[in-house]
Amino acid sequence: MSTFAAREGAPRVVLANVSRWYGNVVAVNDVSFSPGPGVTGLLGPNGAGKSTLLHLIAGLLRPSAGTVTVDGRPPYGDPEVFRRVGLVPEREAIPGFLTGREFVRLNADLQGLPAPAAAVDRALAIVELAGAADRSLATYSKGMRQRAKVAAALVHDPPILVLDEPFNGMDPRQRLHMMDLLGALADAGRTILFSSHILEEVERVAERVLVVVAGRLAASGDFREIRRLMADRPHAFRLRTSDDRSLAAALVARPTVAGVAVEDDRLVVHAADYARFTGDLAGIARDAGVSIFELIPADESLESVFAYLVRR
Amino acid sequence: MSGVMSPGPTAFGPLVRLATRGLLNRRRSLGVVVLAAAPPFVAAILAFSGRLGDERAVALDIFTALVLALVVPLVGLVLGTAVLGAAIDDGTIVYVLVKPVPRRVPVLAAMLVAAVATAALAVPSAVLTGFLVLGGTAPGLLAGMALGSLLAAVLYAVVFVTLSVFTGRALLVGLGYVLVWEGLATTILAGTRILSVREYALAVVGALGGPGTVAAGGVDVRAALLLAAAALGGAVLLGAWRLARFEVSEAG
Incomplete structure (x- = not known):
């Protein structure tokens, strides 16, 4: 070219x-x-x-x-x-x-x-x-x-x-x-x-x-700046585990977690810090003796990213 | 690579070619050829079927009822609204609008192509119709039909190009003008005739065809020519003005 x-x-x-x-x-x-x-x-x-x-x-x-x-x-x-x-x-x-x-x-x-x-x-x-x-x-x-x-x-x-x-x-x-x-x-x-x-x-x-x-x-x-803004926003995850209550109790004390709820037999976790939460989750579950069967990001659509940027 | 030549005059030729190819490519254009062939076809049947009686009256009847009332306005309507309107409809007008070319240039090119195409169908249709009935007996009337249909063809085409720049429903509005205004209002309210392309054409036919050719009460030929010129100039100015303010309203 x-x-x-x-x-x-x-x-x-x-x-x-x-x-x-x-x-x-x-x-x-x-x-x-x-x-x-x-x-x-x-x-x-x-x-x-x-x-x-x-x-x-x-x-x-x-x-x-x-x-x-x-x-x-x-x-x-x-x-x-x-x-x-x-x-x-x-x-x-x-x-x-x-x-x-x-x-x-x-x-x-x-x-x-x-x-x-x-x-x-x-x-x-x-x-x-x-x-x-x-x-x-x-x-x-x-x-x-x-x-x-x-x-x-x-x-x-x-x-x-x-x-x-x-x-x-x-x-x-x-x-x-x-x-x-x-x-x-x-x-x-x-x-x-x-x-x-x-x-x-x-x-x-x-x-x-x-x-x-x-x-x-x-x-x-710069794109990296926008990427960071997008990554730093609160993320919601839906989990299916062997013991929702025990994991919820272990998570709620953590600074990386903004909130925990049980909806439709699923544990819904609102992470305050996306990177640290996803990094720590496996260790927290292991320490609590809980198995995670399923972990689904709840709001990964582009629309939710845009909606967050608008509210920010 | 960006040249400093003025594209004004050089853009006109390509725009005329584009408009012509766009018209030739449309299926509707074939329909208007069939439409234009109808009056000579009717005239041929009458001429070959034997006695016509008063040839002038028959020729004038076919000319006014078929050529002037239907063929010329409908051909002008279909071609005039398509030549620029189709590109506005499908959005391809954008490629013309984002060029260093004054907006009046594509409007003028479209009007020229529509007028020539309409006249190329309407005038032979009128002349052939007249000739099949009259033969060589009334050259004045034949000339009147030729010039009257030429005037109407140019005026209809140009007015309908302008209409297509103003509204996406130009075909419907134009049909309303031809059928309701020219077809009905001018026959009931004589005063409305001064705003009728058909009446201007009839005035020309009357002036060249000799006394008694068209019924009294029509528009005087000098007034008709002046009004036609004013309508032509007005349509050109309005069409160019509207496209200059045209916005591509595509939300997203």
Whole structure:
């Protein structure tokens, strides 16, 4: 991926106190951030406002309050901004009556590129679609369509790339390829912002993470920091043991345990410190002479993680 | 790689090609070809079945009842609402919107393609219908039918492109305009005729076809041409204005 030349003058995307509402529904609520060069992941559950944020940056939506600027210019209503921005929308729909090459060429022509044919070949090669370029888009698999969309967004070599759920519909190999591609584009100095509702995707690719929940920025920064916040939150475990009462009595005195209850013939333990509790549990059970048959984390869903971050 | 060329004029050609291919690819487009073939088909049956009686009256009847009342508005409606509306519906308009191209350019390209496609079906349909009945006996009337249907084709197509930028239900609203407003209101309330594409076209037919071609009480041809020009200009401006303020409202 050494084909990307390093760029001078870092692109600047700045959101300052941005809100966007549709009628009475608040989609984005007082969000401020400025993703620098490199990969920034926008993580959040479906409907959190990720697409709205990306559309605000891409100039497809007007902020209801606050300001969005791309290199100092508000993108909404300013088509010139699109020379600097490439957008990969979430919606899968692409003009199925065009071939891959025609689709990317259309994007090159609309960008007014001086050498569109060469730019199209280059973009198709980057996403590894050169072999299928002359087939109609209607015959493409989901992953191929996604790559065609990325080629279309890359054809004018924009310093800012905005991708809405780019890994949707990709198989593991395509996913890895896309992750490498984003990394290589970022290494060349681009500002890349992508959204995902899958924790592992964001962890693999992004240097910085913005967690969006219910239209608000719930957490931002280095991924390890967010990982720690997520790990440090209280965890609930459901246990099936040979003697719930004895184990409960042994656990309740421990500082790593916040609470103990018996629900539906199961022992439910609320751990205050995830790491120490899981490390100590086996020893505590052994000392109490209790066998553990089953240990299930009760609230490991991504939603509960997000919910915790919101309450925090 | 990011060039500094102005994409304004260069974007128009690709957008026209895109709109044309989009139209040709739709199954509905085939339906309008069949629709446009209906009046000449009816005229052919009448012409070959023997005596027509008053040829001018028959030709005018088929022209007003079939070509002008149904074929031209419906072809204009189907093509006009599809050319840009389909891309707005399925979201592929995004690829056009995120380009350094003023929003009026895709609107103008869509209008040009819709108008040319509608006229390419409507005018031959009108002329063939007239010729099958009239032969070479009334060149003025034939010219009136050709120009009247051309005017109506362009106007319907452009107005319906604009409508499709405003509402996702353009086909329904347009059908309401054609059937309820032009089909019913203008026959009951004479005053509403000044807002009817069909009446503008009839005024042109009357002016070229000679005295007594169309019933009295219609719009004067000069007024019709002025009103048509105003409607055309208004539709172009409104369509461009609306797309410039168009937002992709995809919550998530």
